[in-house]
Every structure is written in C-alpha cells, then in structure tokens.
Amino acid sequence: MRFLRFSAILISMIAAGPLRAAEPASLVLKNANVITLDEKRPAASAVAVRGETIVYVGDDAGAQAFLGPKTEVLDLAGKTVIPGFNDVHVHALPGGLFYLEPNLWGKSCEEIVAVVAEEVKKARPGEIITANSWDYPTCPNPHRKLLDPVSRQNPVVLTQFSGHACWVNSAMLKKLGYTAKTQDPEGGKIDRDPEGTPTGILRDKAAFPAQARALLLVKKEKREAALEEALRLFRENGITSVQDNTWDPRTLALLRQLQKEGRLTCRFTCWSYAGYSIGPQLMKLGRYDDPWIRPGPWKLYADGAFSTRTGWMTEAYAGEPDNFGLPMMTPARLAAFYLKAAKQKKQIAMHAIGDRAAHEVLNAVEKSAARYPQARQLRHRIEHAQIMLPEDIPRLARLGVVAAIQPFAASQPQKDLDILGPERARIAYPYRSLQDAGVPIALGSDLPAEVDFQPLLNIYYAVTRKNKAGDQGPLNPRECLTVEQALRAYTLGSAYAEFMEDKKGSIEVGKLADFAVLSADPLSVEPAAIKDVQVEITIVGGQVVSRQQ
The missing domain is CATH 3.10.310.70 (Diaminopimelate Epimerase; Chain A, domain 1)
Incomplete structure (x- = not known):
C-alpha cells in the first residue's frame, strides 16, 4: 500500500511539471521554434544544455527547472533552432586554401x-x-x-573546378x-x-602527383591559416561536424593542436586515403579525441568526374562517341579492396560518379558480402552517386550502402545537358529515387570541388534542382527532395554515415549540444527562399562559436 501511495504521489508530481534539475544547465535556449528531427518529439520551444550534452527538450516552463545563477540564457524571440549541419564530404585543408588563393571560377x-x-x-x-x-x-x-x-x-x-x-x-x-x-x-x-x-x-x-606536390609543400603556417579559414566558414554557416578527406597526419596533428588551444569549433571525422598502402598506416599513427576528432573510413576512387568527362559511364558522353570515361580501378581491384575491408571490418567511402562506376562498386560490395556477411553492417558509402542505372538503386538498400550526395553538383542544369545529353541528364542525381528505395542518404558539399558549400544553398538545390538564379531547370522534378528530407539527410543522415546517430543529428536528451539558429524556418518558407535563410548563431558542444550581426 505504501508503494502504491508513493507511486501516486510521484505520478502527480510528474504530471504537474518537470522535476527540478539536480544541477543547473550551463546554457538554455528559450522562446524558440525548435525543429528537433526527433520523431517522438518533433517540436519544442526550449532546450537546456549541461556541458556538451542536451539535458532537456520541451517547453519554456519546463526549462525553468534548469536555470541557475551561472546559466547562460538565449531568448531567441521565435527564431528557428535545428541540429547543427554535418557535412558528409569535405576537403577542409584544400577548402581553406581555396579561399586564401586566387579563385579562377x-x-x-x-x-x-x-x-x-x-x-x-x-x-x-x-x-x-x-x-x-x-x-x-x-x-x-x-x-x-x-x-x-x-x-x-x-x-x-x-x-x-571538379578537382579531377x-x-x-x-x-x-x-x-x-x-x-x-x-x-x-x-x-x-x-x-x-x-x-x-x-x-x-x-x-x-x-593530375594527382602535381596536386599532391603542391599540397605537400604548403608550409605549416599556411596550413594552419587554411584550417582556421575553413573553421571560420564552417561556424559561420552552422556546420558543426564535417567528414573530412584528411589523408595527411600533419593535418590531423594541427587539428589536435587547435583543439588543445580551444580553437577547434567543428567536429572532424578524419579519413585516410587507401589508394596508397601507407596512407591508412600513417593516419593510424595520429592521435584522436572522440567526439571532436575521430578516425573515419578509407577513401578510394572508382572514376573521375562529369566536367572532365572521366566519370565512368555505361554510355558515351554527348558528342564523344568513343569516350565512356575513365575507370580508376579494374573490377578485380575493386573487389579486392572490399574483401580486405570486410575482413578488417573497415568502412569504405568510394568516389563513384558514373553509372558504370557505381555498378562495379556494388558488384564488389556484393562479392564481399557473400564471403563476409558482416559487410552489410559496415555502411559502405558511394560518394556523389551522380547517375545510376535504375536497377542498381535498390541494390544500395539491400547491401546497406549509404549514398553520400552533394546537390551542389546539380546546380548547373544546362552544363549537365551539354555533357550528358538530354535523356541521361534527366535521370542524373536520382535523389528522390534513392530516398524512396530506402537507401540511407547523407548530404554534403565536397568543398572545394564545388564553388559553393553553404548548407542552406545546398538544400535549395536538392529541393528545386534549379540553378542559383532559378532560371534553369528543374531537370526531372520527380527527383526533388522535400525540405524535411534534405534537412534530415544533412543532420541525422550524415550522422548515420559516420556511425554517430546516437550522438548527433537530432535534438534529443543525451545527444551532443550542436545547434544552428536560423533567421527563418526552412520548412515554412517558399523553396526559392531557402537559400536566403541566414545562420545567425552556431553552437558546438554547448558553446556559442559564431554569432552573426
């Protein structure tokens, strides 16, 4: 009976409102339009943070229990809060150099x-x-x-332009x-x-030896300046995590240095380049600090790019009847890499632009999964996936392969018509088909391979499939994503691609306190206006790292 009486009292207390927090929050956001991307609680008006972790999501009244004398309170006056953007594919050091060097675009x-x-x-x-x-x-x-x-x-x-x-x-x-x-x-x-x-x-x-020589000769001072420039761009645009083609342990060491000095304002997952056998070994020597700096997948290339007409295709390029692109690996070598990865339980991020490249990659994944069933749990990734044979799209879902896509690539419809021809251009960038087939999709920029990198502009391209001015396209509007699909892919989808969906990608109690505060609700504005929404505040690990005037 005493137990029943105690239970009744406890239930009545919970019904009346939140229990007072055992320890005050370090940060409280209130009076906000919070898009949580949590299916159990899709909307809220307040979030409380203790240290780097979210401790409360709900209404303003409930957040009162988390206030203390040292709590920083941000009254957002109805502004929109979303999980911080997680760019699924960047080249941070070259990206910073891109903005420090002459731009020939x-x-x-x-x-x-x-x-x-x-x-x-x-x-x-x-x-x-x-x-x-x-x-x-x-x-x-x-x-x-x-x-x-x-x-x-x-x-x-x-x-x-393409980097290829x-x-x-x-x-x-x-x-x-x-x-x-x-x-x-x-x-x-x-x-x-x-x-x-x-x-x-x-x-x-x-081209790789020329590009590598130029990059390797960059002095430490310029490398540090380039990384700082990349970090500035990330935080000013609400990017709180990146999945980076790091490759060089010197860059990894600089990230650690910036972290120790309190200047690292974005979380990094650092990839190694497995095209050279020494690449992964060198990156293993580096020091990591999860969840700020984490080791990532092996990066490899199956082909080139559309703009250089080296993406590996099943049909020839428009106006070049003998050019089917350029495979960077034979099918046998692809299969060998995926077998090795399955044996070592290692994820591969495979660049594949053309439909033949994607087809051969999936064949290799399939062979590895036949021998090592755990290969389906490795979340292998196809980077870019710019055109695919329709019958290959459901294969990605069956094999557990993530499509890491960059809608910036679809920002010049006329260029795609010229390179691919009208029939194939209209089936390029099959984003909605991937989504509908149950393929995990994740969004990113490929900075600096694409001239722009801003997440809200990228979402605009995913949703409209038009150019920036809006006077070209859409090519095949059936492949447009909804705003919510694109936003989810840029947050939860990217977190899933790096095995971090339990820590990032949505605003839930227990997850990392990484947010972007926007000037308008991207779910409510007209699609053409999404690119004009501004990032006003960026918060990483519960700390305000950028505040725009």
Missing part, C-alpha cells in the same frame, strides 16, 4: 593567365604557383603554351617528368598535342 583563359602573372610577381623563383576552379565553359582551350611566357621560373598548378584535372605549365611538367614518351598512368590521362607532347592538362591519376 568564371574567368577566361586570358584572364587566368593575367592572374598567374600577378602571382608570379609575388613569388620566389621556383615556388609553385597554385590557384583553383577554372572550368571549360569559360576557358575552353587551356594549354601550357599560354602559361609558359608568364611563368618560366615557377611551376604552375591550376586545379580544375589540373592545368600546368612546362616547368611543372618537367618536375613531374612528363614527356611525349610518358605513358598514361592507370586511371589517369595526360592530354597531348597531335605530335604527342603533353598540353599541360592532366586528368585524374595523372
């Missing part, structure tokens, strides 16, 4: 040469000149002969040892004049 070949000439004036003889994001629509005929007159004493490496090609001068070709007699590497191509001399355009694995 939209420039003609002549304008690019003028930029290089100015950079040479500021450089020491022999110093490598780097710049980013030239592309063929505005510079259709890049050639080493254009660069040579202004850069005879300085090697030049200009990375193409570069334009170099004769000095850089000499450093690489590329001559008319040099054979194309497996998975790469050296463009040549009719007489066989390299033109200065290097594609995929032929």
Whole structure:
C-alpha cells in the first residue's frame, strides 16, 4: 500500500511539471521554434544544455527547472533552432586554401593567365604557383603554351573546378617528368598535342602527383591559416561536424593542436586515403579525441568526374562517341579492396560518379558480402552517386550502402545537358529515387570541388534542382527532395554515415549540444527562399562559436 501511495504521489508530481534539475544547465535556449528531427518529439520551444550534452527538450516552463545563477540564457524571440549541419564530404585543408588563393571560377583563359602573372610577381623563383576552379565553359582551350611566357621560373598548378584535372605549365611538367614518351598512368590521362607532347592538362591519376606536390609543400603556417579559414566558414554557416578527406597526419596533428588551444569549433571525422598502402598506416599513427576528432573510413576512387568527362559511364558522353570515361580501378581491384575491408571490418567511402562506376562498386560490395556477411553492417558509402542505372538503386538498400550526395553538383542544369545529353541528364542525381528505395542518404558539399558549400544553398538545390538564379531547370522534378528530407539527410543522415546517430543529428536528451539558429524556418518558407535563410548563431558542444550581426 505504501508503494502504491508513493507511486501516486510521484505520478502527480510528474504530471504537474518537470522535476527540478539536480544541477543547473550551463546554457538554455528559450522562446524558440525548435525543429528537433526527433520523431517522438518533433517540436519544442526550449532546450537546456549541461556541458556538451542536451539535458532537456520541451517547453519554456519546463526549462525553468534548469536555470541557475551561472546559466547562460538565449531568448531567441521565435527564431528557428535545428541540429547543427554535418557535412558528409569535405576537403577542409584544400577548402581553406581555396579561399586564401586566387579563385579562377568564371574567368577566361586570358584572364587566368593575367592572374598567374600577378602571382608570379609575388613569388620566389621556383615556388609553385597554385590557384583553383577554372572550368571549360569559360576557358575552353587551356594549354601550357599560354602559361609558359608568364611563368618560366615557377611551376604552375591550376586545379580544375571538379578537382579531377589540373592545368600546368612546362616547368611543372618537367618536375613531374612528363614527356611525349610518358605513358598514361592507370586511371589517369595526360592530354597531348597531335605530335604527342603533353598540353599541360592532366586528368585524374595523372593530375594527382602535381596536386599532391603542391599540397605537400604548403608550409605549416599556411596550413594552419587554411584550417582556421575553413573553421571560420564552417561556424559561420552552422556546420558543426564535417567528414573530412584528411589523408595527411600533419593535418590531423594541427587539428589536435587547435583543439588543445580551444580553437577547434567543428567536429572532424578524419579519413585516410587507401589508394596508397601507407596512407591508412600513417593516419593510424595520429592521435584522436572522440567526439571532436575521430578516425573515419578509407577513401578510394572508382572514376573521375562529369566536367572532365572521366566519370565512368555505361554510355558515351554527348558528342564523344568513343569516350565512356575513365575507370580508376579494374573490377578485380575493386573487389579486392572490399574483401580486405570486410575482413578488417573497415568502412569504405568510394568516389563513384558514373553509372558504370557505381555498378562495379556494388558488384564488389556484393562479392564481399557473400564471403563476409558482416559487410552489410559496415555502411559502405558511394560518394556523389551522380547517375545510376535504375536497377542498381535498390541494390544500395539491400547491401546497406549509404549514398553520400552533394546537390551542389546539380546546380548547373544546362552544363549537365551539354555533357550528358538530354535523356541521361534527366535521370542524373536520382535523389528522390534513392530516398524512396530506402537507401540511407547523407548530404554534403565536397568543398572545394564545388564553388559553393553553404548548407542552406545546398538544400535549395536538392529541393528545386534549379540553378542559383532559378532560371534553369528543374531537370526531372520527380527527383526533388522535400525540405524535411534534405534537412534530415544533412543532420541525422550524415550522422548515420559516420556511425554517430546516437550522438548527433537530432535534438534529443543525451545527444551532443550542436545547434544552428536560423533567421527563418526552412520548412515554412517558399523553396526559392531557402537559400536566403541566414545562420545567425552556431553552437558546438554547448558553446556559442559564431554569432552573426
């Protein structure tokens, strides 16, 4: 009877309101429109945080129990709070360098040469000149002969928009040892004049040595400045976690240094590049600190990109009847990597742009799962998945493969029509088909391979499939995601891709206190206006790391 009486009293207390917190919160958000993405409690007006952890989600009245003399209280006056964005695919160090170096986007070949000439004036003889994001629509005929007159004493490496090609001068070709007699590497191509001399355009694995040399020679001070620039961009845009193509243990060491100094304002999952056997071994030597800096999957490449016409396709590119793209690995080598990963219980993040590339990747996953059934639990990822055979889409779901997509790639509908032709362009970027088939999808930017990286702009592209101005597209509106689907993929979906859905991706008690405060509710505004919604406050680990005026 006493037990029953005590139970009745306890139930009446709970019904009357929340129990007073044993310990006050360090931060309380109130008077907010909280989109939790928690199916059990999809909306709230208040959140309480203790340290790095959410301790309360509910109404403003319930949050009163968590107030103390040192609690920071943010009255958000009805502003919208969402889980912090988790960018599923970035290159943070090159991304920071992208914003510190000349941006060649939209420039003609002549304008690019003028930029290089100015950079040479500021450089020491022999110093490598780097710049980013030239592309063929505005510079259709890049050639080493254009660069040579202004850069005879300085090697030049200009990375193409996709990151899968570069334009170099004769000095850089000499450093690489590329001559008319040099054979194309497996998975790469050296463009040549009719007489066989390299033109200065290097594609995929032929470009990697030039890009790697330029990156490896970046001094520590510039690497630190680049990472700090990337962190600034992340926090100002509500990005609280990134899944990063780190590859280099020196970058990992810099992240640890920034963390110790209290300057790391974003969580990192750090990938290794498994194309070289030493890559994963080097990253194993690094020191991690979960949940701020965590080890991630092996990164590999199955093919190239659309804009360089090296994505591996089942049908030829428009206007190039003999060009089906460029596989970076044979099917046998793909199968060997997935068998090795299954044996070691290691996740693979496989770059696959073309439909043939994705098909061969799925064949390899299937073979590994037949021998090692646990392979289906590894959450292997196809990065980009820009075009797929329709029959392959349900295979992703059956094999437990995550589609890590970047809607920024779909931001130029006319360009896709020119490269792929009208029929295939209309089935490219099959986002809704993936969603409807039950494939786990996660959103990201591929910074700096795409010129933009802002999450709300990315959601706009996923939802509208138009260009930024809104006057091109949509290509196949049936593949548009809803705003809620895109937002969920950018948060919970990305957390799932890195095995962190129990810690990140929704606003729930017990999860990490990572939030973005927005100027408007993206679920309520018109789709065309999503890109204009501003991130006003970013909170990581319960700390305000960015506050926009």
